[in-house]
Amino acid sequence: MRRILVVFLCLLPFTAVGQIIVDKPLSDRLTGYDIDVTFDPEAHTVTGLMTAWWVNNSSMPVGEAMMHMYLNAFSSNQSTFASRGRWSAAGDDGWGWVKILSMKDGRGNDLSDSCSYVSPDDGNRNDKTVLRISLPEPVAPGDTLVLTIDFASKLPSPIQRTGYEDDFHFVAQWFPKFGVYETAGMRQREADGWNCHQFHPNSEFYSNHSVYNVSVIMPSEFVTGSGGRLIEEIDLGEDHKKVIWRAEDIVDFAWTAWPGYKVRTRKWNNVDITFLTSETGLSKAENHLDAVVYALEYLGERVGPYPWPHLTFVDPPLSGSGAGGMEYTTLFTTMGGGAVPSFLRMPEMVTIHEFGHAYFMGILASNEFEEPWLDEGVNSYWEQRIVDHYYGAGYGLLKLPFLKMSDTDQGRMSYITSPSRTIATNDLPSWMYPHGTYSMMSYNKTATWLHTLEGIIGTETMDNVFREYYHRWAFHHPSGRDFIAAVNDVVRSEHGDRFGENMNWFFDEVLYGSGECDYRVSGITSNKIRSYSGVVDGDSVSYARGDRKSDTLYLSRVSIERLGDVRLPVEVLVRFDNGEEVLETWDGKATYRDFEYTGARRVVWAKLDPYDKIDMDVNRINNSFTLDPAHTVARRMLNKYMLLMQMIISIFTL
Amino acid sequence: MSIFKTLKNGAAAAASSYKLILFVWITILVLVMAVGFPLRSFLNAMFGNSLVVERLNNGFDIGLAGDFGKPFGALMAAASAGTLLAGTAGFFIMTFFAGGFFRRYSLAWGGLKVSDFLRASAGNFIPFLKIALLMMLITGAYTFIIVGIPGIVAMMVSGSQLPTGKVLYLFYVLWALGMPVWLFVADASRRWIAATGSRKVLRALGAGFRAMKERFWLSYGTVLAVLVINTAAVLAIFWFAGNATPDRSLAVFLFFAATQLLFILRLFMKAWRYASVCEAVK
Ligand SMILES: [Zn+2]
Secondary structure: OOHHHHHHHHHHOOHHHOOOOOOOOOOOEEEEEEEEEEEEOOEEEEEEEEEEEOOOOOOOOOEEEEEEEHHHHHOOOOOOHHHHHOOOOHHHHHHEEEEEEEEEEEOOEEEEHHEEEOOOOOOOOOOEEEEEEEEEEEOOOOOOEEEEEEEEEEOOOOOOOOEEEEOOOEEOOOOOOOOOEEOOOOOOOOOOEEOOOOOOOOOOOOOEEEEEEEEEEEEEEEEEEEEOEEEEEEEEOOOOOEEEEEEEEEEEEEEOOOOOOEEEEEEEOEEEEEEOOOOOHHHHHHHHHHHHHHHHHHHHHOOHHHOEEEEEEEEEOOOHHOOEEEEEOOOEEEHHHHHHOOEEOHHHHHHHHHHOOOOHHHHHHHOOOOHHHHHHHHHHHHHHHHHHHHHHOOOOEEEOOOOOOOOHHHHHHHHOOOOOOOOOOOOOOOHHHHHHHHHHHHHHHHHHHHHOEEEEOOHHHHHHHHHHHHHHOOOOOOOOOHHHHHHHHHHHHHHHHOOOOOHHHHHHHHHHOOOOOOOEEEEEEEEEEOOOOEEEEEEEOOOOOOOOHHOOOOEEEEEEEEEEOOOEEEEEEEEEEEEEEEEEEEOOOEEEEEEEEEEEOEEEEEOOOOOOOOOOOOOOOEEEEOOOOOOOOHHHHHHHHHHHHHHHHHHOOO | OOHHHHHHHHHHHHOOHHHHHHHHHHHHHHHHHHHHHHHHHHHHHHHOOOHHHHOOOOOHHHHHHHHOOOHHHHHHHHHHHHHHHHHHHHHHHHHHHHHHHHHHHOOOOOOOOOOHHHHHHHHHHHHHHHHHHHHHHHHHHHHHHHHHHHHHHHHHHHHHOOOOOOHHHHHHHHHHHHHHHHHHHHHHHHHHHHHHHOOHHHHHHHHHHHHHHHHHHHHHHHHHHHHHHHHHHHHHHHHHHHHOOOOOOHHHHHHHHHHHHHHHEEEHHHHHHHHHHHHOOO
């Protein structure tokens, strides 16, 4: 093992050529990082040397480089992250930062004086999270820029994704990291250029798939985990060790160190799963491992293979819970520990969600800054499907004898109960969502309309859409438009023009529009058709009808209304008193529609969207109407309530 | 007298006072109906002509709460307020009727007319209320010391949110074993008031403790036995009512009848404890 590594170190900086973990490169590997650092848990610093390289795959020379300096988001209360996210250091020791002590290019040019901080998103001069480097010589097409950087990083406290609490350390966003150089046409971009955003409180990240060789010297008592595969742990004596990791084709590299970690492992197919948790979290270890296996299995079957042979995930201790619920592809953090009762699948849900990000922005590396719906929303949709599939349709999240909730409904509820649900479209950059609507919109509204899309085109087609999306875009950078193109192509090939020329109309409503969807059955009437009576040419004429029952004809009418702006095709199930049922379809475009039936049968009830395809509908109560409302449920609830009261009274008195 | 005999005599006394038990049942039923019926109308208005109630047949689907929107919040607020109101009123009513029950069971063998029962209830109400409040304080403090403090200590020691140590179960058992003592003292002191006609609460409590000391194992065993049976019955009632989902009109009516029979049984068991303690003190 060690020899292989030495060979690799000699090959620097072109280690991407070789393979240690996966059989052949999964991505273009336009960037890579070799990092050798020392971790000081007392000072909460990580210092050392990094060699970073970037390949210019455009057709034009590039004269500047952009790097993320994310720990600087924690360097003052005036950074965009701290001021908008109300983060503040816990005492003078709590600030976090990253400093470049020296920087040279491959030819030995000192670039220290060529660096300046820029704030492309908001112009905030106090924000130092994006570094612009003017290169003395442009990087020619096909050439590689190699930067050798001496750097020091100080972790922040309190932890927000990254940071420390006592001896617990979660080390993320910790080194200078390239932005993504996008070429014209990529993600519908007009001209070549760097895509490198500031660190925002609500935003996540965007990076190239890279190769990482990381070595960290630290006190031996620390138990560690990372997004890489452990290559070697060398005992350096004097209670210190050197941990060496390598990761291939992942978009970010994070690691954690804490003396208190307990480790559990499991093997699933060829994937070695490592779970780090605290003593108190051990009671839920099996649940977490089961959950991650469920997610691996489900996404592997329906989207595409998980290509790495390793996966590490962490349930941080209570003190480090600020690091929980975050994803770094082959490393992720969950939450929830031992305190959550087993009828509530919250910890499993978080595990499944964070693992899902290995696909939705790990493999399909969309831009989380600019299109958060494409990772958070798509991933929430899959999380909900997985949770409700494995833990029970209708009660995936919560299951008690008298109380239940599905994960899908949990997400939908956040959307339909938000009074701000119509103030913004769903395609905004993460930091542009107004009035605190970021999570409701990018997670829950998106997941809700993806369930609706599944309802319309069918589960099988939906799965094929994602297989195609994976096939086209795995280890590249897809945009929302690219996803929609995959939807259009698959729907067209499987359903022809059943839903129109393409599905753009759907995305115009739900993604690029801000309206809401609400259809209702406004009423049912059922009247006898009366014989003619009236005046004809001055004479009063009436035709008597026989009074035999079979002669009695009824005109029944089911009235449907569209109350929202969103127009979707809907189904209506109509039931008659003779037991017959008719399923009607309506394109849902007009503001109302009446279905009329003449005959001896009378309409008893009508259910709009009877198979729950339109999750977008913000009110399901008005989706059905019956002429014979049964009050048994209310009566039963009353009986239970009364008994409960009686028991309480009798128990709590002497 | 043996524990078994005491329990038997207590049960016989409780059974012979069935009219009083039914009277208490009717009173409590009227009380909970007064709160429950408006809530039912509220529910019916919320459901309207919708078939969505079908979704509530297997437990309440929280996912629907959002669809109901603001009325759901209003319903919850009304239900909480109603529950609090009925709970408080129920506490006073039960405390009131305890006065009649203890009068009935402290008398020599013989019946008690409902009017006498009410008169005795009214006469004993104030000292009984004092005893009830005092015992609430005492058992509250007792619970805090036996269960609360170890729980807090365990929480601080392990650093977790929930104490899971097996040691804590020991404290729960200890707590449960101590409870019959307090209940016996409460019952015996109330019997003393009902029998002597005195209104002196502290003397009554003294008499209760003395009675406990005089025949400790009989007193303790009697109440413990009643409590164990009571707890089992309460759990069974909750299990039954929690899981039952009658959905047809007749079934719902039968369910109502069953729940009320179970509550009458529950009242009978309470009376049984009162009567058994009175037997044990005799
Ligand atoms: Zn997420």
